[in-house]
Amino acid sequence: MTVPDRRSWWGWGTEGRQLTAAEADALAGRVAALLPGHDLTDHAPPDPAAFAVPAPRVTPPAALATLCSADPVDRLGHARGKAFRDVVRNLTGVRGPVPDLVVRPRTEQDVVDVLDWCTSTATPVVPYGGGSSVVGGVEPRFEGPAVSLDLEHLDQVVEIDPTSRTARIQAGTYGPALEAQLRPHGLTLRHFPQSFEFSTLGGWLATRAGGHFATLATHIDDLTASLRVVTPAGTSESRRLPGSGAGPSPDRMFLGSEGALGVITEAWMRLQQRPTWQRTATVAFTSYDAAVAATRAIAQSGLHPANCRLLDPAEALINAGTAVDGGLLVLAFESADHPVDAWLGRALELVADHSGTVLATRDRATDAGDHGATTEAGDASQAWRSAFIRMPYQRDALARRAMVVETFETACTWAAFPDLHAAVTAAATDAIARVCGGQGVVTCRFTHVYPDGPAPYYGVYAGGRWGSTLAQWDEIKAAVSDAIIAHGGTITHHHAVGRDHRPWYDAQRPEPFAQALRAAKTALDPAGVLNPGVLV
Known part of the structure; x- marks a missing residue:
């Protein structure tokens, strides 16, 4: 039974906002005109009960038991993000790794206690914001048990400093709830990623998320005044300042750390007046x-x-x-x-x-x-x-019809853009011809622009084969990622590294920095339980 406001376990957003039958038919008609001969048979998502989720392999201490869920559908919903490859695996019944428990702390002390328990038992912890990752950032893609740490109960704007125009906000606050709590004060964070409805402040911070706005404060970094982060080695809280030259920034170390160095529990954020x-x-x-x-x-x-x-x-x-x-x-x-x-x-x-x-x-x-x-x-x-908001739902509808529909994004200098654009487009087109028989389209838009360069965001629409679309996308993704790195772009402008971008991130970052990052990981997470496989 479809419940309108219930989050979809297999795809984007809520069940009630998936494409209607009429919308799906109209979309299929447009695809048929674009890719004549493609088999547009619809494949409905399977019953989650068919995945036979195994029993949990870990037992929490009694003091934490009330925070834990072992519900199979809850665990399936926390097993993956919302990338094309995640949706396809759900649609085709590929279970993969599933967290043994979903833990929902209600206070920061609960977070401390969970990390203490997991560190003592060497149980990996995968921090989970809204689960909108499209790079494998919330997937326990490793052997052994795992805990998904969902901060959705830490959802309050705790304090507002109207003089400094900042607010202290808990990390589990979803975008709409955050803005609703700021609106009575005439203020806004002015950060609206495409995932706004289904992602949290902590997730934005942990992935260095980009918002909808094209210039100036394009990333959540620019809006961050200070962070509070719980790590197995202790709690870090930076001083709230408009700027500082006192050594490397502690906030910069945790921004983009994707839960591998600690769990962000709250942050002071810079606000703006609502535009008139x-x-x-x-x-x-x-x-x-x-x-x-x-x-x-x-x-x-x-x-x-x-x-x-x-x-x-x-x-x-x-x-x-x-x-x-x-x-x-x-x-x-x-x-x-x-x-x-x-x-x-x-x-x-x-x-x-x-x-x-x-x-x-x-x-x-x-x-x-x-x-x-x-x-x-x-x-x-x-x-x-309107299309921007509906794109992920359209992608899911097309994935059900054996289409390869996904995006990849980068940033480069204006001088590098012509060659990068030609190389990336050629790599994608050649890969589509090789793995999809030539039926496909590659699109490009700039999501953000800077004085020194654009952030190109590419879309792939290709006719796949049911049961093979995951492998087809992986081959296309690898080809374009190679081209991006070879032509001076970044492997990600705002989608984060996760597990899917690791090979190219390793090639992009300087080796001395990689050594320093590994050392920070060892110091803050000596048992290596925080989101293993991400970044280091």
């Missing part, structure tokens, strides 16, 4: 090179748009419903202090210098388009926003 003014524009280009040049000009202008998302023609057509020859640029400016018309106006002068055509502008206050835009053009940015 917002102006958006949609710009079309006839040349992709011109679209990239215009985007770079805006990124280097000092205008700092909230959104500066460039979609290539395939991405614009598939996810914004707009046909363009060279690219579609979605721009937005916002402020809590002043109107932003002048900033948008200057940005549109810059795109005009690169032969960009404004399809529509929109003011949030009036929600009215102008420039004589057609309905299609005027709705392009709104269509993109």
